[in-house]
Structures are given as C-alpha cells and as structure tokens.
Amino acid sequence: MSERPFSYRRGEQVVxxxxxxxxxxxxxxFDGIYEVDPRLMRQVPQQPFPNWDTLRIAHGRxxxxxxxxxxxxRAVISGERILAEIAASDEG
Amino acid sequence: xxxxxxxxxxxxxxHELREVVGDEHLLVDKxxxxxxxxxxxxxxxxxxxxxxxxxxxxxxxxxxxxxxxxVANRFGVPVVPRCGGTGxxxxxxxxxxxxxxxxxxxQFIGEIDTESGTCVVGAGVSMLKLNEVLGRHGLFYPxxxxxxxxxLIGGRIGTSGWSLIGSRYGHTRDLVLxxxxxxxxxxxxxxxxxxxxxxxxxxxxYQMKQLFMGHQGTLGVATEATLKLYPKPEAEFSxxxxxxxxxxxxxxVRALAQADVATFAGAVLFDEQKVAYLRRDDEAYIxxxxxxxALVCSALYGNEDEVTVGARRLMRIARSFxxxxxxxxxxxxxxxxxxxxxxxxxHGRTTAGQVVPMSWHCEDAAINWSQLPAVREQWHRIVxxxxxxxxxxxxxxMFAYTSARTGVDYLTEIDVGIWEQELDDERxxxxxxxxxxxxxxxxxxxxxxxxxxxSCREGEVDVVPEELGGAYEVMRTIKxxxxxxxxxxxxKYGLDGVYEEDLR
Numbered sequence: 256m257s258e259r260p261f262s263y264r265r266g267e268q269v270v271x272x273x274x275x276x277x278x279x280x281x282x283x284x285f286d287g288i289y290e291v292d293p294r295l296m297r298q299v300p301q302q303p304f305p306n307w308d309t310l311r312i313a314h315g316r317x318x319x320x321x322x323x324x325x326x327x328x329r330a331v332i333s334g335e336r337i338l339a340e341i342a343a344s345d346e347g
Numbered sequence: 348x349x350x351x352x353x354x355x356x357x358x359x360x361x362h363e364l365r366e367v368v369g370d371e372h373l374l375v376d377k378x379x380x381x382x383x384x385x386x387x388x389x390x391x392x393x394x395x396x397x398x399x400x401x402x403x404x405x406x407x408x409x410x411x412x413x414x415x416x417x418v419a420n421r422f423g424v425p426v427v428p429r430c431g432g433t434g435x436x437x438x439x440x441x442x443x444x445x446x447x448x449x450x451x452x453x454q455f456i457g458e459i460d461t462e463s464g465t466c467v468v469g470a471g472v473s474m475l476k477l478n479e480v481l482g483r484h485g486l487f488y489p490x491x492x493x494x495x496x497x498x499l500i501g502g503r504i505g506t507s508g509w510s511l512i513g514s515r516y517g518h519t520r521d522l523v524l525x526x527x528x529x530x531x532x533x534x535x536x537x538x539x540x541x542x543x544x545x546x547x548x549x550x551x552x553y554q555m556k557q558l559f560m561g562h563q564g565t566l567g568v569a570t571e572a573t574l575k576l577y578p579k580p581e582a583e584f585s586x587x588x589x590x591x592x593x594x595x596x597x598x599x600v601r602a603l604a605q606a607d608v609a610t611f612a613g614a615v616l617f618d619e620q621k622v623a624y625l626r627r628d629d630e631a632y633i634x635x636x637x638x639x640x641a642l643v644c645s646a647l648y649g650n651e652d653e654v655t656v657g658a659r660r661l662m663r664i665a666r667s668f669x670x671x672x673x674x675x676x677x678x679x680x681x682x683x684x685x686x687x688x689x690x691x692x693x694h695g696r697t698t699a700g701q702v703v704p705m706s707w708h709c710e711d712a713a714i715n716w717s718q719l720p721a722v723r724e725q726w727h728r729i730v731x732x733x734x735x736x737x738x739x740x741x742x743x744x745m746f747a748y749t750s751a752r753t754g755v756d757y758l759t760e761i762d763v764g765i766w767e768q769e770l771d772d773e774r775x776x777x778x779x780x781x782x783x784x785x786x787x788x789x790x791x792x793x794x795x796x797x798x799x800x801x802s803c804r805e806g807e808v809d810v811v812p813e814e815l816g817g818a819y820e821v822m823r824t825i826k827x828x829x830x831x832x833x834x835x836x837x838x839k840y841g842l843d844g845v846y847e848e849d850l851r
Contacts (some may be wrong), residue, residue: 337662
C-alpha cells in the first residue's frame with residue numbers, strides 16, 4: 256500500500272505483494288489473508304483485485320463479525336480471561 | 348379438480364389475480380419467475396424449466412393472500428408459497444408450475460407489547476431486521492438459523508425452523524405463539540394455543556399449532572405472527588476447543604450438554620472430515636497443527652454473571668477431557684460467522700485438487716448421541732462412493748448440533764459440495780439415490796430423516812412413509828381434507844397419491 260496518504264497510484268494497486276507459502280494449498284500476500292494457491296485455480300482463475308479491494312473485503316468481514324456480536328449480546332465473555340481465572344483459582 | 352397445471356395461465360386467471368394484487372404486484376416476466384424456481388440447496392439446473400412458476404404474485408395483506416388462493420381454487424391452479432427462499436428441502440420450489448405466492452411485502456412490524464413480551468409481525472420480516480427494532484426496547488427474538496439475515500418469519504413457520512441457540516430459547520415452534528393462517532380453501536383462521544394470540548400453553552381444543560408449522564406450504568400460508576420475546580442478552584460466551592480425536596470430542600459434547608448450565612444455548616461437534624475441510628479452506632484453521640482432528644464449540648447467552656459462572660464450568664469440563672482452547676479470536680470470530688452461513692462464497696475441489704465452484708448442501712437428520720459415530724461412518728461411506736464415481740461431489744465433513752439442552756438428540760448433518768453446472772440426469776440420479784441411502788441410515792439408527800430442513804426433496808421424500816408408518820396415512824387424510832383441490836404446493840411429500848386414488 257502507498258505510504259503517501261490521500262494519494263492513489265494505480266501501479267501500486269494492481270501489483271500485489273509477493274506470495275509466501277502458508278500450507279500445501281494456500282499462499283499469503285497480505286498478513287492474515289489466505290489465498291488458494293494459484294496452481295489450484297486453473298479451472299476457475301482468480302479474478303484480479305486491486306490491493307485496496309482485497310483489504311476492503313477482509314476488513315469488511317471483520318466489521319461484519321463484530322457487528323454480529325453486538326447484535327446478539329451487549330458483551331462477549333473472553334475465554335482467555337476465564338482460563339486465567341480458573342488457573343488462578345486452582346493455584347490459590 | 349385437476350392435479351395438473353397449465354404451463355401458462357389463462358388470461359382469465361391473470362385478470363383475476365391482477366384484480367386482487369394490482370398490476371404492479373403480478374409478475375409474469377421471465378427473470379421474476381426464473382429467480383423464484385429454486386432455493387440455495389443443490390438444484391438440477393439442467394432441468395430448471397420444470398420448476399419455473401407461471402406467474403408471481405406479491406400480495407400486500409392477509410386478505411389479498413386469501414383472495415389469491417380462492418382464485419387458484421376456482422381455476423384449479425397450484426399455489427407455491429415463498430418467503431426468503433432459503434429453505435434446504437425445496438418447500439419453495441414449484442413442482443407443478445402455477446402461481447408463486449411471494450410474501451415479502453408482508454414486512455410490517457406491528458405492536459411490540461413490552462408488558463407481555465410479545466410482538467406482532469408480518470410473514471415477510473427477517474429476524475435480523477426485527478431484532479434491530481427490538482433492540483431499542485432491550486428485547487430480542489432468539490430464532491437463529493444459519494440464514495439469520497435473510498430468512499423470513501413466514502418461512503420459519505412453514506418449515507418449522509431449527510435454531511442454533513434453540514437449546515436455550517427453543518426453536519421456531521416454541522417462539523411463535525400464534526399466527527394468522529390462510530387455509531388451502533382461502534379461509535383465514537388464527538392458529539395458536541387456544542384462542543388468545545399471546546398464550547404459550549393452552550389445553551383448549553386440539554393442539555393444532557405444530558400441524559400448521561413445517562408443512563412446507565402444503566396446508567396453506569401463514570401471513571402474520573405473534574412472537575415470544577426475551578430480554579436482549581447481556582453476555583455471550585462462545586468457546587471453541589480442539590481435540591486430537593473424534594471420540595473424545597464426541598464424549599465432551601455430551602458432557603457439556605448434560606452439565607445443566609442454565610445459560611447453555613448449544614454445542615456443536617465437528618468431525619475429522621469437517622476439520623480437514625476447514626484446514627484446507629478456512630483462514631482460522633489453515634495454521635492449526637495436524638494433531639487437531641475434531642472440534643467442539645459451545646455458546647452461552649444470558650445475564651453476564653450467570654454466563655460467567657457457566658463459562659467456568661464448561662471450560663473445566665472441556666479441560667477434563669484434554670481439550671485445547673483455540674483462543675478468543677477464533678472462538679469469537681467463528682461463532683459470529685455461524686449466524687450467517689449463506690453469505691459464504693463456496694468452492695470445492697476435484698479429486699486432483701483443482702478449485703471448482705460448488706454449492707453447499709447439507710443432508711440433516713435427528714440422531715441420538717449414542718448413534719452419532721455409527722451414522723457418521725455410514726454417511727461418509729455413501730458420500731465417498733459418490734466422489735469416487737464423480738468429481739461433481741465433494742465431502743465437506745459433518746457437524747452435530749444439540750437440539751435441546753440435555754443433548755437428548757442432535758441435528759446431524761453431512762455437508763456435500765455439488766458442482767451444479769456439471770449435473771446431468773445420470774449424476775442427479777446418483778445424488779438422489781445417495782439421499783435415499785442417507786435417510787435410511789438415519790431411520791435405521793432410530794432417528795428422523797430431518798431435524799431442521801424438512802424431508803420433501805427428491806430422494807429422501809420416498810423414505811418418509813417408511814419413517815412415519817401409519818402416521819403417513821394420517822398425513823394424507825389431513826391433506827385431502829383441508830385441501831380438496833390439491834391447490835397448495837402439489838407434489839410435495841408424495842401427497843399427490845391420495846388424489847390419484849380418488850380419480851381411480
């Protein structure tokens with residue numbers, strides 16, 4: 256992504272960062288966003304996405320999930336906190 | 348009255364329908380009809396034309412629905428009700444063409460009675476939109492299917508829906524107190540517990556509510572419902588735990604369900620094939636270690652202090668079985684995604700590993716806990732045989748969801764990816780045969796063909812008389828009595844047979 260805020264360079268957007276292998280069937284170009292290995296996309300080629308759109312879709316999904324939690328309950332209890340409380344209780 | 352429909356409606360029928368709903372709400376153009384021919388479940392796309400209705404009507408009131416059905420009776424034209432069109436057993440798919448009655452205009456939210464904790468809504472309202480409004484009053488309608496944002500109240504009644512958090516709040520049958528219902532002959536009646544619209548338990552008269560729920564449109568159309576509301580939960584807890592083998596996860600899910608935690612809303616068991624599928628294609632599971640071979644998740648809803656106490660108890664139980672907590676990010680993210688499975692773009696793999704577009708289908712059954720391993724083994728064998736014969740099919744693994752708080756039985760599903768564009772008569776026949784086999788396995792293990800979706804699709808519908816025995820004859824008698832013209836959704840559940848006997 257551009258380091259210059261409020262600027263748009265098409266050349267920067269249509270060339271994704273280099274892929275690194277994350278499993279036998281996936282690669283990763285952006286942190287936290289897995290993509291199917293292009294070798295497995297011969298029958299249905301991946302359509303080109305500008306970088307900003309890939310990030311928008313991923314962030315939009317995160318927003319949606321956060322919204323869904325708020326929709327169903329006012330607060331979400333952390334399992335990590337519960338585990339820590341149990342550990343403290345067992346030690347005590 | 349004929350059980351057959353003309354391929355196109357006579358001008359006289361169209362004229363009368365136009366008189367009822369107005370020109371704007373009578374649709375005869377091809378896209379409007381084609382789009383209402385199928386549901387999201389795998390569909391024989393090579394036979395699309397067989398399922399296209401002749402006309403679509405969008406009535407705006409109960410009176411208009413009743414008038415449409417009376418017109419249909421006068422001319423002997425089939426009527427297929429449709430709400431969100433998200434059902435997975437083809438209830439909204441026309442088998443005899445005719446009039447497609449789309450209730451989406453019945454989308455009003457009426458009285459919200461905060462004193463009794465009820466509200467009145469039209470059949471075309473979605474749970475998501477309803478809860479946005481109820482949330483302003485601190486209230487909540489907890490009917491939570493995988494199609495939560497897009498399925499509609501009327502469809503939940505017509506299919507007697509199953510809810511993901513039903514172990515806490517009950518399912519659609521428990522949450523709908525009463526509803527206005529248009530009978531197959533066009534009369535309007537209130538169906539509920541006795542006569543009062545807001546009564547949750549009555550012993551007056553026959554108990555008819557369940558009869559008029561889950562009939563897949565064969566016994567009429569619900570147009571307006573009175574719903575039971577709950578306070579909006581203060582807190583949610585949704586842990587996901589990893590296991591190294593299925594058997595331990597299977598024993599854990601029972602222990603969680605039987606822990607008698609008051610805020611327990613459900614638990615889900617993911618089998619080894621499901622984990623393999625997720626590890627292939629789901630960002631949460633791709634990085635997980637190879638020794639993760641089964642998963643269990645649970646959900647609690649309620650007051651924060653009560654949820655916290657329950658959370659500690661469930662966490663201790665899971666740990667006693669050797670479970671590994673997957674962390675807050677996966678647990679919270681995956682649970683939130685379960686309310687909205689229909690938004691997930693789907694693809695499967697050929698046996699060579701190539702990505703192909705596939706639609707998702709889940710065959711579901713109601714199975715008791717002790718039978719889950721045996722059913723799982725046999726179902727996977729059936730789907731493996733399909734996949735060995737054709738790349739059109741892909742095994743996406745199995746889930747088992749608690750249907751009730753005690754874990755007495757489980758909505759058990761095997762998810763199958765189907766490459767619809769490649770379907771032809773031969774492959775469709777393979778699929779339909781497999782569905783019969785899957786249904787027979789469920790019955791053979793003392794279960795029911797479906798806990799959730801219904802059982803009127805091609806394939807499993809042939810097995811319904813085997814499952815119900817003498818009760819299937821009662822079903823035929825009821826259909827014949829309430830719908831003498833076989834107007835409502837003809838062909839579903841094999842009920843045409845009773846009319847053919849009349850003709851003979």
